[in-house]
Amino acid sequence: MPPRSQDERPTLEDVAAYAGVSRSTASRALNDDAYVSSRSREKVLGAARELGYSPNQAARSLVTRRTGAVAVVLSEPESKVLDDPYFATVMHGAYRELAATGAQMLLMFVDSREDVPRTVRFLEGGHVDGALVFAPHQGDPLPTALRLLRLPVVYGGRPGSVRRGVHAVDFDNRAGARLAVRHLLSTGRRRITTVTGMLDHPAAADRLAGWRDALTEAGLDPAGLSEAGDFLMPSGERAMTTLLRRVPDLDGVFAASDAMAAGAMRALRAAGKRVPTDVGVIGFDDQPTLAPAMDPPLTSVHQDPREQVRHMVRTMMSLLSGDNVRPESTILPVTLTLRDSA
Amino acid sequence: MPPRSQDERPTLEDVAAYAGVSRSTASRALNDDAYVSSRSREKVLGAARELGYSPNQAARSLVTRRTGAVAVVLSEPESKVLDDPYFATVMHGAYRELAATGAQMLLMFVDSREDVPRTVRFLEGGHVDGALVFAPHQGDPLPTALRLLRLPVVYGGRPGSVRRGVHAVDFDNRAGARLAVRHLLSTGRRRITTVTGMLDHPAAADRLAGWRDALTEAGLDPAGLSEAGDFLMPSGERAMTTLLRRVPDLDGVFAASDAMAAGAMRALRAAGKRVPTDVGVIGFDDQPTLAPAMDPPLTSVHQDPREQVRHMVRTMMSLLSGDNVRPESTILPVTLTLRDSA
Numbered sequence: 001m002p003p004r005s006q007d008e009r010p011t012l013e014d015v016a017a018y019a020g021v022s023r024s025t026a027s028r029a030l031n032d033d034a035y036v037s038s039r040s041r042e043k044v045l046g047a048a049r050e051l052g053y054s055p056n057q058a059a060r061s062l063v064t065r066r067t068g069a070v071a072v073v074l075s076e077p078e079s080k081v082l083d084d085p086y087f088a089t090v091m092h093g094a095y096r097e098l099a100a101t102g103a104q105m106l107l108m109f110v111d112s113r114e115d116v117p118r119t120v121r122f123l124e125g126g127h128v129d130g131a132l133v134f135a136p137h138q139g140d141p142l143p144t145a146l147r148l149l150r151l152p153v154v155y156g157g158r159p160g161s162v163r164r165g166v167h168a169v170d171f172d173n174r175a176g177a178r179l180a181v182r183h184l185l186s187t188g189r190r191r192i193t194t195v196t197g198m199l200d201h202p203a204a205a206d207r208l209a210g211w212r213d214a215l216t217e218a219g220l221d222p223a224g225l226s227e228a229g230d231f232l233m234p235s236g237e238r239a240m241t242t243l244l245r246r247v248p249d250l251d252g253v254f255a256a257s258d259a260m261a262a263g264a265m266r267a268l269r270a271a272g273k274r275v276p277t278d279v280g281v282i283g284f285d286d287q288p289t290l291a292p293a294m295d296p297p298l299t300s301v302h303q304d305p306r307e308q309v310r311h312m313v314r315t316m317m318s319l320l321s322g323d324n325v326r327p328e329s330t331i332l333p334v335t336l337t338l339r340d341s342a
Numbered sequence: 343m344p345p346r347s348q349d350e351r352p353t354l355e356d357v358a359a360y361a362g363v364s365r366s367t368a369s370r371a372l373n374d375d376a377y378v379s380s381r382s383r384e385k386v387l388g389a390a391r392e393l394g395y396s397p398n399q400a401a402r403s404l405v406t407r408r409t410g411a412v413a414v415v416l417s418e419p420e421s422k423v424l425d426d427p428y429f430a431t432v433m434h435g436a437y438r439e440l441a442a443t444g445a446q447m448l449l450m451f452v453d454s455r456e457d458v459p460r461t462v463r464f465l466e467g468g469h470v471d472g473a474l475v476f477a478p479h480q481g482d483p484l485p486t487a488l489r490l491l492r493l494p495v496v497y498g499g500r501p502g503s504v505r506r507g508v509h510a511v512d513f514d515n516r517a518g519a520r521l522a523v524r525h526l527l528s529t530g531r532r533r534i535t536t537v538t539g540m541l542d543h544p545a546a547a548d549r550l551a552g553w554r555d556a557l558t559e560a561g562l563d564p565a566g567l568s569e570a571g572d573f574l575m576p577s578g579e580r581a582m583t584t585l586l587r588r589v590p591d592l593d594g595v596f597a598a599s600d601a602m603a604a605g606a607m608r609a610l611r612a613a614g615k616r617v618p619t620d621v622g623v624i625g626f627d628d629q630p631t632l633a634p635a636m637d638p639p640l641t642s643v644h645q646d647p648r649e650q651v652r653h654m655v656r657t658m659m660s661l662l663s664g665d666n667v668r669p670e671s672t673i674l675p676v677t678l679t680l681r682d683s684a
Contacts, residue, residue: 069464071448078437082430095420095451104464106413107449109437122411122446127469 012053019047070103070316071128073119075110075135075142080232085287086305087134090156093309094132101317103129110135110142120145129320132312135159138200152319154312158202158329167319168329169311173203173284176301176334177210180254180282183299184342185218189252189280192220195239195264197231197256204231207256207284225250229260236263244271251279252342258283258290261298265341280342296340303334354395361389412445412658413470415461417452417477417484422574427629428647429476432498435651436474443659445471452477452484462487471662474654477501480542494661496654500544500671509661510671511653515545515626518643518676519552522596522624525641526684527560531594531622534562537581537606539573539598546573549598549626567592571602578605586613593621594684600625600632603640607683622684638682645676 016026021040029044030053047053072094074081081087091107098105106128110119119142123131130152135142136159143162146153155168177194184192194211197204208226215222227243229235236255243250244267253268255261261283265275273279275296283291286302311330318325358368363382371386389395414436416423423429433449440447448470452461461484465473472494477484478501485504488495497510519536526534536553539546550568557564569585571577578597585592586609597603603625607617615621617638625633628644653672660667 067464067467067469068460069469078434082434088424092420092424095453099453099457102460104450104460106464107451108446109449111437111441115441118410118444118446122409122448125409125469127409127411127467 014051015044015047015053018051019043067127067129068102068104069106069128070098070313071106071108071123071131072098073108073110073123073131073133073135073142075133075137075140078109078111081109084231085289086285089305090134090309093306094313097310097313101313113141116141116145120149123151124149130154130316132156132309132316133159135161136201136203137198152316154315154319156308156312160200160202165327166329167315167325167327169308169315170329170331171203171303171308171334172331173206173334174210174213176284176303176336177207177254177256178214179334179336180284180299180301181211181214181252183336183338184252184254184280184282185214187276187280187342190220191225191247191250192252192254193225193227193243193247193250195227195229195236195243195253195255195260197229197260199228201231204256207254211254229256229263231257231260233259233263236260237267238263240264240267241271244268244273252281253279254282254284256284258285258287258294258298258300261300261341262290262294265294276340276342282336282342286337291337292339294341299339299342300337301334302337303332307332356393357386357389357395360393361385409469409471410444410446411448411470412440412655413448413450413465413473414440415450415452415465415473415475415477415484417475417479417482420451420453423451426573427631428627431647432476432651435648436655439651439655443655455483458483458487462491465493466491472496472658474498474651474658475501477503478543478545479540494658496657496661498650498654502542502544507669508671509657509667509669511650511657512671512673513545513645513650513676514673515548515676516552516555518626518645518678519549519596519598520556521676521678522626522641522643523553523556523594525678525680526594526596526622526624527556529618529622529684532562533567533589533592534594534596535567535569535585535589535592537569537571537578537585537595537597537602539571539602541570543573546598549596553596571598571605573599573602575601575605578602579609580605582606582609583613586610586615595621595623597623597625600627600629600636600640600642603642603683604632604636607636618682618684624678624684628679633679634681636683641681641684642679643676644679645674649674 012026013023016023021044025040026044029041095105108119132154134156136157138160140160143159155166157170158168181192196208199205212222227239229239253264255264261281265281268275268279275281283298283300286300291298291300354368355365358365363386367382368386371383437447450461474496476498478499480502482502485501489504497508499512500510523534538550541547554564569581571581595606597606603623607623610617610621617623625640625642628642633640633642
C-alpha cells in the first residue's frame, strides 16, 4: 500500500483534543449536526480556527460527492484565458469529461493575486467536491493556499509554486522541444534560435531546456540564440525581429507556441526571409485551428489538451471514490506534426 | 411601493403549519440549526418536501450573501458558447462586473436538456447567492425549473420560456432591425431580403419582426424574402445562396448576426455580386473583432454585451441587498454603425 500523503495538517483528533471534547462531539459540531450544546460547538469551532483546521464539508464529500460539482480553476489573466484556444479546448474537454461522470463543472477564473482569497473562501466552503486547477505561474499563491484545504485537487501542468505532493497531469514539454530542434538539425539547420514563453511558467522553462538539450547534444552553442516572448503572437513577432538583428545568419526557429510561430513568420516575411527555404520554423501546440491554416502550414509539436483533461478527471474520480492515490505527476507524451514550415 | 412578485411558492409559514410546529422551529430545522428534536426535524423536512419548499440556504443568502458566489449559467450547446464572441464578451464582462462587487463568478454550461436537473440541483443546494442566466431557446426547461427555486435570477435577453415575472436585461432587437432596413431603404434598395437566426430564439424573432415592420411601413411586401439561419457563418452562406436563386434581383440583405453576414458576403461573391454596388449588406452585433475586419467592412447594428452584463449585475446586487425590485425587462437601446457594406 502506498503511504498516505505526509502532510502536517491538523486532524479531527487534534481539534477534539484541543477543545477537550470527544472525537464524535467534535465531528458533530463541525458538521453542523444537532444535539451539540452551543458551548461545545463554540469550543470546537474555536479550536478548529486556532489550529487552522478548515471546518468545511469537503472531507465528507470525499466519499459521498455531496455537492456533485467539481471546480475548474484557471489561474491566468482572464483576458488570456478567453482568447487562448488552449484554454477553450480545456474548457470544452473538462465540461464533456465531467458531464460524463455526472459531475457539474463550475468554471472559476483567478485573474490576479487579489482574487485568490475570494476563490479559496469559496472552495473551502464545501460547495465543491474537488478542483481541477491550472496555475502555472511561479509565485502564484493559489497552490499554496489550496494545500491548506481538505479538498481534492488535480493540477493541469505542474503548478508554478508547490512542486511536491500534488496530483498533476503534464505534457512532456522538454521532450517535445528536443523533437522539434532535432528535426531542424536533421534538415541541415545549424543556427537554430528559439522564442520562449513566459519563463516563470514551467512549460516554457521545459521547452527552453529541451531546445538547449538538442543543441548541446549536437555540439552547438546555444548562447545568444534565445529571446523571451509570452506565448502570444505579438511577442513572437517582436522576439523574431530582435533575433534577426542579433543573429542575421539564423536558419531555424523553434517557437514555444503556435501563436508566437505565427508572429515570427510575420517578422521573417517583413525581413525578406523565405520559410522554409531560408529559415525553418516549428511551433508548439499544434492548434487545429491555427497550425494547418498558416502560410506555409506550420510544423508543430502536437499535444492534446483533451487527453490531459481526461487524465485529470480520471484522477479526480479516484480521489472522490476514496481511493488512496499517491500524489504524482503523470507525464503525457507529445509528437511532432510535420508540415511545410520546416 | 411596488408589490412583491405574486408567485405561489410555499412559504416558511406554510411549511410550519403543515408540519404542526412553530415558525421558528421550522426555520431552525430547515437551517440545520442545533436544538431541534429529530422528530420535529423530520416532520418539517417531510412537509417541505411535500409542499415543494426548497430547503436550501438561498433565502438566507438574500441579505447575507452567504456564499459570495454568483453563477453565470449559459444554456446553449457548449460548443456554441465557446466559439461565439458574444458569449466570450459576456464571460469577460460578467467576470469583471462581479469581481468589482467582490463576488466570485461560477460559470456553468447547460449543454442540453439532460443537464438541467444536475444544474438545478446544484443551484438549489445553497452554494450560490444568485444566478445570471442566458437561456434564450423556446422549450428550454431551465427557466421553469428556476422559478421553483428561492434563488434570485436575472436573465440576459428574454428567456425563451417563462415570459412574465422575471428580471431580464434585453436589447431592443426589433428597433435595431428596423434601423438596418430603413438604412437600406434610404440608399434606394427595394428588394431587401433577410437571413434570420434560430426562430425559437426571441432575439431572432424580434429581428425578423423589425425587418418586416420596416418593409411594411415602406409599402413593400416581405413575402418570400426571408430565409432561416442559425446565427453562425455557414448558415448565412447557405441561406444567401437559396435567396439568390429565389430572388435573383435582390439588392439588399439584413443578416441577424455578423457571422451570417460574413457567410452571405461569401455567397454573394461566389455569385458574382459586388457589395455594396449590387447588394447592400448589414449585420447585427457589430462584433469588434469581425465587423470592421470584413471586406468590405460591415455596416452593423451595434449592441454592447458588456453594458447588458453591467445592468444584470446591478439588478442582482439590488436583489441580494434585499431591495424589493419589481420583476421587469430592461430594454437597452442599439445603434447602427455605418461602414462600407451598405
